Each structure stands twice: as structure tokens, then as C-alpha cells.
């Protein structure tokens with residue numbers, strides 16, 4: 001895949017889907033910024049794994065909800081590697097698993113606004129340079145639950161529907177200047193975020209999936225790589241489910 005020499009920023013790349021994505025983009029020759037919020041040790045391990053594999057990466061702390069920290073991260077990234085060519089908006093808040101009747105406004109706001117801020121601020125920090133250079137590639141990590149409802153996930157479905165809308169709007173506005181924007185929508189994927197689910201839930205999900213298993217972070221990373229490569233140069237505004245066929249559009 002033709003991403004060698006590009007600079008990629010992956011938000012929330014210390015663990016899970018973001019970590020797998022950072023490693024795969026680096027394996028294919030991108031210089032990667034491994035963004036994290038709290039877990040420096042995990043981010044350093046991702047950077048070490050990339051370096052051991054012959055790749056280039058640095059870990060930079062920034063809470064995606066904090067404009068000042070995000071701006072400082074993008075500035076530092078430019079000093080280290082140059083301007084960002086590929087932006088993967090992956091950082092997500094943990095889901096308060098509750099029916100809407102039990103959900104407080106603070107829980108709803110924390111998930112919905114927190115995750116939208118983690119999209120908004122990195123986009124605002126990276127886009128001026130992409131627009132000036134008339135080139136760039138953005139992937140937003142949504143969820144299969146942006147288009148389907150699941151009991152107890154109303155806040156998650158709300159924000160991920162918003163993510164889909166934002167990505168489509170950007171694809172429309174930025175396409176004419178050569179910036180591609182796509183959405184990758186994982187189904188149930190084995191990460192820290194889903195570790196609280198009982199094994200029966202994973203077994204049932206696998207059984208209901210045409211490919212007869214649930215997702216791994218590497219499955220999502222592969223789809224992201226495909227979307228940001230030049231081989232997908234005529235793909236923008238797309239919504240790609242990565243769910244083993246659970247979700248067919």
C-alpha cells in the first residue's frame with residue numbers, strides 16, 4: 001500500500017484499534033504519531049514495537065477534548081516528522097452501558113461531546129496545512145451501532161451517527177481540494193473497551209456473524225490502511241463496515 005513517507009496521526013493509539021492501526025501504518029512506511037491521553041506506558045510500548053519492526057513513531061500525550069493540548073501535539077508532530085498527511089480519528093470515550101431511562105445528562109454529555117471534541121480539535125489543528133497543500137486523507141472510526149440501535153448504547157449510537165454525518169460533510173467540502181474523508185465502522189471488536197462483556201455475548205455475536213467470529217483490532221487496522229492508501233484514491237465519503245458481514249449495506 002502506497003503510504004510510505006507519509007506522516008500519520010492516530011488519536012487514541014496507545015491501545016486497541018488505534019494501537020493496531022498505528023503499527024500497521026508504520027509497517028507500510030508511514031511515520032506515525034501515537035497519541036494517547038493517560039496511558040504513557042502503553043503508548044511507549046506501541047512506539048517500541050514499531051521501532052523493533054523497523055518503523056518510525058513517537059508518542060505524544062494530548063487529551064483530544066483539550067484544544068490547547070491537541071494544538072501542541074500537532075505542532076510537535078510537525079517539528080518531528082513534518083505536517084500530517086493522514087489523520088485517523090479513533091479516540092473514543094468508554095460507553096456508559098445503561099438504558100436511556102437510567103442515563104444521566106452528565107454521562108450522555110461526557111460520551112457525546114467528549115467524542116465529538118476528540119474529532120473536532122484534531123481536525124481543526126490538522127486541516128489548515130492539508131488545505132494549503134491540497135492533499136490529505138482522513139478516516140473517522142465510527143461503529144456499526146451508528147446505523148443500528150442496541151439496548152443500553154443510546155449515547156454511543158448518538159455520537160457515532162454524528163461522526164458519520166461529520167465525515168460525509170467533510171468529504172463533500174474537502175473533495176474539491178483533494179482531501180479524502182472516509183468512515184470505518186467496526187463491529188464488536190476485542191479490546192479493553194469491550195473486556196467487560198461476558199463471554200456468552202462474544203459467542204453469540206460470533207454465531208450471528210457470517211464469518212463466524214468477532215473482530216480483532218488488526219481487522220479494523222487493515223480496513224483503515226486500505227482507505228488511506230493511494231490505491232483507494234477515488235474513494236471518499238464512504239462508510240465501510242468491518243464486521244465480518246454482520247452489517248451489510
Ligand SMILES: NC(=O)c1ccc[n+]([C@@H]2O[C@H](COP(=O)([O-])OP(=O)(O)OC[C@H]3O[C@@H](n4cnc5c(N)ncnc54)[C@H](OP(=O)(O)O)[C@@H]3O)[C@@H](O)[C@H]2O)c1
Nearest residue numbers: 012014015016017037038039063064091092143189191193
Ligand atoms: N471495540 C469495539 O468493539 C468497537 C466497536 C465499534 C467502534 N469502536 C470504536 O473504536 C475506537 C477505539 O476503540 P477501542 O475499542 O480500541 O478502545 P480502547 O481499547 O478502550 O482504547 C481507547 C483509546 O483511546 C484513547 N483515549 C481515550 N480518551 C481519550 C482522550 N480524551 N484523548 C485522547 N485519547 C483518548 C485511550 O488512551 P489511553 O490509553 O491514554 O487511555 C486509548 O488509546 C473508538 O472510537 C470506539 O468507539 C470500538
